[in-house]
Amino acid sequence: MSYHTVLSHDDRCNEHLHARCEDCFGLCCVALPFAASADFALNKNGGTPCPNLQSDFRCGIHQDLRQKGFKGCTVYECFGTGQKVSQVTFQGKDWRNNIELANEMFNVFPIMQQLHEMLWYLTEALSLKATASIHTVLRQAIDQTEKLTLLSPGELTQLDVPAHRAEVNTLLLKTSELVRANSRPKHKTTRGTDLIGAKLRKADFIGADLRDANLSGADLTGSIFLTQAQINAAKGDTETKLPPSLTYPIHWGVQKKRKTQKSSS
Known part of the structure; x- marks a missing residue:
């Protein structure tokens, strides 16, 4: 293009x-x-x-x-x-x-x-x-x-x-x-935040500092304004779910899981 x-x-x-x-x-x-x-x-x-x-x-x-x-x-x-x-x-x-x-x-x-x-x-x-x-x-x-x-x-x-x-x-x-109409934010997304297992549907991540935030097991598929840079700065694991436009950082060690998700979609 x-x-x-x-x-x-x-x-x-x-x-x-x-x-x-x-x-x-x-x-x-x-x-x-x-x-x-x-x-x-x-x-x-x-x-x-x-x-x-x-x-x-x-x-x-x-x-x-x-x-x-x-x-x-x-x-x-x-x-x-x-x-x-x-x-x-x-x-x-x-x-x-x-x-x-x-x-x-x-x-x-x-x-x-x-x-x-x-x-x-x-x-x-x-x-x-x-x-x-x-x-x-x-x-x-x-x-x-x-x-x-x-x-x-x-x-x-x-x-x-x-x-x-x-x-x-x-x-x-x-x-x-x-x-976010009719919903209240349940999590504060700042540096080092523990978001293990959090359901982050409708969460607005614009400008959020996710450096060292723990996203292990968190579901971010319904969040908005989340960038690759923010994901790269955070911690996660094989249970973290990302929006389809983003990829798992190498340091998370979950590339195999990402490939499996793509092949099954």
């Missing part, structure tokens, strides 16, 4: 909002800064390549990130931003062979990431039956946001992202109200 085409309402899905690292120039490993902490083994400034980034834009310790002290990398989700910026915004020109584009590419990356994150939430909101009364405005918001992602690098750096996010947040809040 061409990124230059705004998706029709009938074809809309969130596949283009999942990271495809093979089509990216390692942008999250360069553009973003991080500080030495429990999540990262060292300090790195924005615009400086991570020492683990190889010449082919792949991570040299991808299979051992947690063991090497880079847990933060395993819980990051770009929502498909990397391939969009690499292949569409900059038309396949990488920052190593086009030094004059490097800084602009690194500046555009976090802006595009915010737009793609908004698209993720809006697309999910549109998929819900409970939001039927606002489907028209949700479609309009998705179309508007997708068009913004196709702006030139210069236009993107001048974009008023907070203003657009405020408009989107209004729709997301309305979505949450519609989904």
Whole structure:
């Protein structure tokens, strides 16, 4: 599917909002800064390549990130931003062979990431039956946001992202109200929360910090606004049930179960 085409309402899905690292120039490993902490083994400034980034834009310790002290990398989700910026915004020109584009590419990356994150939430909101009364405005918001992602690098750096996010947040809040109508939240989802065996249908996870939250045995299939990054940051087991758009993190050790679920569906 061409990124230059705004998706029709009938074809809309969130596949283009999942990271495809093979089509990216390692942008999250360069553009973003991080500080030495429990999540990262060292300090790195924005615009400086991570020492683990190889010449082919792949991570040299991808299979051992947690063991090497880079847990933060395993819980990051770009929502498909990397391939969009690499292949569409900059038309396949990488920052190593086009030094004059490097800084602009690194500046555009976090802006595009915010737009793609908004698209993720809006697309999910549109998929819900409970939001039927606002489907028209949700479609309009998705179309508007997708068009913004196709702006030139210069236009993107001048974009008023907070203003657009405020408009989107209004729709997301309305979505949450519609989904949770006549129900009261039973669980507080914050860092380190014990959610073992919890039934989380209609739970709204937008902005929730699930780092080290225990989701063992929890049923998240009916929750809303849950992202892969949040799941990657949490703990779970073979009894944890996820929405179909998300996958089990490697450190949960339940890939076999995930494969069985797919083959039986």
